[in-house]
Amino acid sequence: MALLAGSPIPLPAHPISLTTTLVDVRDETVQVHFSMMVEDLILYYRMQTDEHLRFPRELLERQARRHTAFVLRHLHLRDRDGNRLAGDLVEIDPSELPEEGVHIDDLMAYWIHYRFEFTFAERPDFLTVAQDFGGEEPVVPAEMQVRVFHHGVLMDTAVLSHGTAHTVPLDWEAGWERAREEVEAARERLRERREETLGITSYSAVYSFLYITEDEVRHELLVPLLTLETWLPLEREDPRIMTVAEQRAARGAIEAFVRQESRVRVDGEDLQPVLERLQFFGPEIRDFAQDAPERDVSVYNARVGLIRSYPVRQAPRQLSFAWYYFDERMPRLRSLVYPFDEGVEETIVTPYSPVFTWEAEALRPRAPLIELPPPDPARTVGLPLVSLLALGLAVLVGGIGWRRGPGAARRWCAVAALALLATAAVARNTGRVEVAAPADRTMVPDAAGAELIFSGLHANLYRAFDYREEEHVYDTLARSVAGPLLETVYLQVLRGLRMEEQGGAVSRIREVALEEAEIRPVAGRGGRWPAFSAEAAWTVTGTVEHWGHVHTRTNRYEAGFMVEGREEGWRITDFDPRIEERVGMQISLRR
Template identity: 30%
Template sequence: MPGRPLLAILTLVLTLFPALAAADPQDGPHAEVRISISDTDVRFNVAMNLNYVDAVMPTAREFPDAVDPTEEAAIRERIEQFFLDENEVTIDGVEVRGIIEEYELIRLDRENLKLFPKTGLRALTRFNLVVSYPFKSAPEVLTMAWSAYPEDTMSTEPPGPDGKLPKMIILALLKAEGIVEQIIFSESDPVVEWRPSHATIDDRLETVPEPIDFATPGIPIISVALLLAWVVFSVVLVKKQGIKIVVILGIPLLIMAYVARTGAVLPIGEPDVDDDALLAVFKPLHTNVYRAFDYSAESDIYDALSRSVSGDMLEELYTSIHRGLVQAEQGGSVGRITKVLIDESNVVEINTDNPSFVVEAYWIVEGTVYHWGHSHPRETVYHANYTIAEDDGKWRIVGSEVLSSKHLNPDPIDLPEGSSL
């Protein structure tokens, strides 16, 4: 079915993962951080559970597992202090104080309390806030520092010699210049520096070779017939009327032979098309399709895809990616592709009538699913046939047929029956 292999990877990129979402928030300290850089500010959209808040910004409470309404003001003050005074954002070397634009304490449904035997209600109590760091002119150098890293009680690594667990790392999504990427804050490397690339869509995409000539070698029958006729008549006429009449008649015949050269052709061989040249077309097209998933703006996604895909596939892919973006903006899981490796590719069909060709390809997609401050690795092997054709003077992928796909690291999470969190 056209487009199916490309649509299949949207389960990795910018989409919800029900099983994973059902397992979150985690039974330990977690923080989800999404950062956006616009023309006017740097904006942190943060969601933390009470486990994380207690670990790095504790407050005195009557009951450790809950936040009483009378205690909400004190815990909010401590959270705001953490973001405004202990975390730091500098723009072109100048520290900028943040502004708390939104704050909300959310007590999630208790019906799934059994999923969190270690920390109970602290895993289900969440704090959402938006912190803005405004600027007047676009920054050339921006640094962001995250100051606190509690022990990662969900870590599968053994404790160190001191008996302590490894420290948490903060996995954040950064959206800037229309691109979404993952960044990491850690105790050993707590500062992330960002500089604008000023790159256009074309700068970020690989160059695709121009269409090549698919013409089959052959003899232009009409042209040859006209030339033979001229030769025969020339032999006869030159003896009777001289060379002048031969030249007069020969000029229009030569013109007609030239015009007719693209008419009826007698094939005498196969098209002189090199498989390596065709694969050099397919590989950047394939790479550029995946790079379109890095964009966040609708127009950028469509523009990037349209440089590699056309026809029904373009509309299907664009619609699917847009749907995933909407879900991600609503707080769903987000996938990022980290590597695409073509393991094997071969040209299996060439169509010379309507210049196109089919490539059979095996490739591996590596990526991560990001949700609630942690990531889940994904690695999938695909086998598919792609049809590449000339469209408006450019090569484009116009169809694909999935032959097989295999997840190399299936999700190990096993939720209790009936879980709905």
């Protein structure tokens, strides 16, 4: 069937709006260069060709001017709080259009270019770009390629489908206008920005992290709020803002959704997750580096973070992780996997291959406790208590009789004394009492031996916290600390390992360095068992890992200890903490 001249024609065979947008942030304005194919005008407006199946240039220019209001209405630039920047048309450039018009077969060969200028009262520290071409329910799918520049230096790129947003942090102190002329300086500053953003560089991407440790498998998911709302509708009154109350109300539904769409299996057993954290983050990257307080968030640059832990009884040997939900915005899920301290792996799951499997190369037994030499009890002397008492009485009675002089009294005293002596002789093995030898010095180790014992006890004390379950920590701690002191030491060490800025997460101990230990023997403290005191100073370095980056903290301590031998071995029996101070803090990417 031939097309009649002047009749409306059907939509072209490329049923999607494809546009490109260059956004350049300057000192006082944002310059936006927006380009669209001629095809877009045909998609959005009912137009007619001439008898040569061409769209007249004059008609295309008229519709392009008409399209200006459409672009300004559906192209969004917003600040960190979701406030929209006002924009105006500067110029339209239709110079690519041929004078004879554009043939129906060439609609994708010619472009129309716009330049808009958006203004701001204060320099924005974040800029969000979004598009919803066609309104809430567009007839024509739309995809916009975005490149964001700051003073001419490329900051980021993204491809935005309908309703999605992309946020870029702006560094006004970087001197981009100078760096543009110094290419290497610009590259170095961009590398620095990646470190500063902890590797979480895209505000429109879904990030997934899978940690495998001796005590748990932990899955952390970071999802743009706008993306999450395509998975799971969330109620909010203001289309721009999600309030704290609305965030709290949505927690249960979000956690249930993620639980339904994912699965973790370790060594043949399906594990149930424990929700450790569910937070709504704003654009500030420091929100990820600390436990940020709750606050209202702009839906255009907010992200939702979930941390779910799967406790295990021993280091996993085999693991499978499954993710089942996919859509147009997330056709695949890319995850970074961190097995123990062995670096990082990357895995991608798709609707056709939704399960990732991992297997340990070898068993990972826990580091054993340091073995200590057993304490030597003091040598003892057995004293015949009954014999000594009888002997003493014999001396006393004999002395009395001697003073009485000759006569019956002396004779009776002599008889009594002899009887008592006989009793002492007969009872020499009865009622014996063991007492420490007064001159024995072999029970207390020398300085080198005592320091070796203390350093082992001190190391084992912290090694107990390699476990995560309180019962296991206490059981291991009891091999270094005397019973009455267990709770005190447990709470003191645990307090030092908590990172309050990370929501109270307990850091994993990486190094315990004993700087000094002054040993002093203590006579008589342990009865028949040896004892010594130690004045010690040491540092503890621990880490907490979240969202692909590592928080490393080093604390320094000074304390006094009392160490005593027992039947079951050496034990710390007294603990007097003196000084606790932070001497180092670092945040870095996990590599």
